[in-house]
Amino acid sequence: MAEGNKAKGIVKPERPGGFLDFLPADYLARERIFGIIAKVFRSYGYDPIETPMVEFAKSLVGEDETSKNIFYISNKNKNMTQEGQLGLRFDHTVPFARLLAANPYNADTKEGIKLPWRRMVVGPVFRGESPQKGRYRQFYQFDVDIVGVSSMMADAEIVAIIYETLTALGLDDFVIKINNRKLLNGLAELLDVHDRAEVNRDDITKAIFRILDKLDKIGLDQVLFELTQEPDSIFDPAPNLSSEAGEKIKSFINIDGDNYEKLIKAKTVFAGLSIAEDGIKELEQILGFTADLGVPSDKVLVDFGVARGLDYYTGPVMETSLLTAPEFGSVFSGGRYNNLMERFTGQELPAVGASIGVDRLFAALRQLGLLDVSRATITDVLVMRIADNLDSEYLEIAKIIRRCGLNTEVSMLEDRTFKAQFNFALGRGVKYAIIYGENESIKRTIQIKNLSTRKQTEINFSDLEIYFNNI
Numbered sequence: 001m002a003e004g005n006k007a008k009g010i011v012k013p014e015r016p017g018g019f020l021d022f023l024p025a026d027y028l029a030r031e032r033i034f035g036i037i038a039k040v041f042r043s044y045g046y047d048p049i050e051t052p053m054v055e056f057a058k059s060l061v062g063e064d065e066t067s068k069n070i071f072y073i074s075n076k077n078k079n080m081t082q083e084g085q086l087g088l089r090f091d092h093t094v095p096f097a098r099l100l101a102a103n104p105y106n107a108d109t110k111e112g113i114k115l116p117w118r119r120m121v122v123g124p125v126f127r128g129e130s131p132q133k134g135r136y137r138q139f140y141q142f143d144v145d146i147v148g149v150s151s152m153m154a155d156a157e158i159v160a161i162i163y164e165t166l167t168a169l170g171l172d173d174f175v176i177k178i179n180n181r182k183l184l185n186g187l188a189e190l191l192d193v194h195d196r197a198e199v200n201r202d203d204i205t206k207a208i209f210r211i212l213d214k215l216d217k218i219g220l221d222q223v224l225f226e227l228t229q230e231p232d233s234i235f236d237p238a239p240n241l242s243s244e245a246g247e248k249i250k251s252f253i254n255i256d257g258d259n260y261e262k263l264i265k266a267k268t269v270f271a272g273l274s275i276a277e278d279g280i281k282e283l284e285q286i287l288g289f290t291a292d293l294g295v296p297s298d299k300v301l302v303d304f305g306v307a308r309g310l311d312y313y314t315g316p317v318m319e320t321s322l323l324t325a326p327e328f329g330s331v332f333s334g335g336r337y338n339n340l341m342e343r344f345t346g347q348e349l350p351a352v353g354a355s356i357g358v359d360r361l362f363a364a365l366r367q368l369g370l371l372d373v374s375r376a377t378i379t380d381v382l383v384m385r386i387a388d389n390l391d392s393e394y395l396e397i398a399k400i401i402r403r404c405g406l407n408t409e410v411s412m413l414e415d416r417t418f419k420a421q422f423n424f425a426l427g428r429g430v431k432y433a434i435i436y437g438e439n440e441s442i443k444r445t446i447q448i449k450n451l452s453t454r455k456q457t458e459i460n461f462s463d464l465e466i467y468f469n470n471i
Helices: 002-008 024-043 078-083 093-102 152-168 181-190 201-212 215-228 243-253 259-269 274-292 358-367 391-403 418-428 438-443 461-469
Strands: 054-056 086-088 117-126 138-147 174-180 300-302 316-322 330-336 351-357 381-383 408-410 432-435 445-450 456-460
Touching: 024 117, 024 138, 024 152, 024 358, 054 093, 093 138, 093 351, 138 152, 138 358, 152 174, 152 274, 152 316, 152 330, 152 351, 174 181, 174 274, 181 201, 181 243, 181 274, 201 215, 215 243, 243 259, 259 274, 259 300, 274 300, 274 316, 330 358, 351 358, 381 391, 381 418, 391 408, 391 461, 418 432, 438 445, 445 461, 456 461
Parallel strands: 174 300, 381 408, 381 432
Antiparallel strands: 054 086, 117 138, 138 351, 174 316, 316 330, 330 351, 432 445, 445 456
């Protein structure tokens, strides 16, 4: 009976779907990925910042699909409730816009954010959506943005950063697809999208964007089906396009040729539509600047099917696909969002950026066999504790090696045999094992085993610091 009561108190060790645990080997592998990404971003002069995971819901809520998946925070504290509804950030871009609006530059005091400004940020974001392969409810995003620059040089720099980051991570089979929302706005004009009953033209156009953004996931036939579907009600912004309009979209998406041939053909399609012509010109400029930045031409692809579902994009948009793992979708995406500041300041501010979904990329790298999980510890050196009466000396050895900048632990295995401790060090990916037993204590020497090369070196105890300072 007592055992039954005790069992009732046991909680099943399960985690919610869409949330991940990272044991040391995976954590350290992901940490190395963070370091590689940060190094590339910083090489272009991007300043690191941090914003809170929690924002006022009114700052987060917009009209795009992502903001509908906000995790709201429930708190019974009366003061916090009066302060306003809180939610977990779903990306880093909206908090970035809020931060900019709250810190305008003051020329007199020299305080605030002076434009133009390059910024980078990394941290978890949260989306209350159905988890699937490579898509999670909590995941790390690493963002890079330039604000205060209208020139397409900024957009090209973001494309170059995407290329250099993925290359630095050991990837080669990828393509950066670019399009321009101005072409899609021009397409809406070409299709003669107009107000309908209780739905305005802008909402219908946004619905077209969101459906086009699903092209890689559901295919062209299903996209055309959704674009021509009748609305469920007078308030439904379903595009309800004619079959003729659907054919125009199909022809636009299927424009072929190399990048410049596609743009030449698009000029014919959009002749006389100034917004689309502006978009084509911007894409031409980006292609020129990315070439100047050393991005190979085969890594950048003009793709008129790229829409990016978020409503705040206003110009060039970009998505990066892994050719050998397309099922993971875009691993590094973004675009220009000149209007996002309006909700905070009432004024436009040119900005462009992209974000890399680190956990999605992590899963893709694992599948492609490009993830190094050989080390399950941060420990560089393990001091093997093989003698019963030398604990003070083991602690002294560890202290000396730490002074040399190496992570060092003294073994605390219950099994004090050489075999058990050596296998423990080997299995965790430790770089060096210190062997110091009764014989070494008498001779005042230390055996150092390099576990990568299996080479063993004997040195004088007094030379320990010199040895590790010179490896």
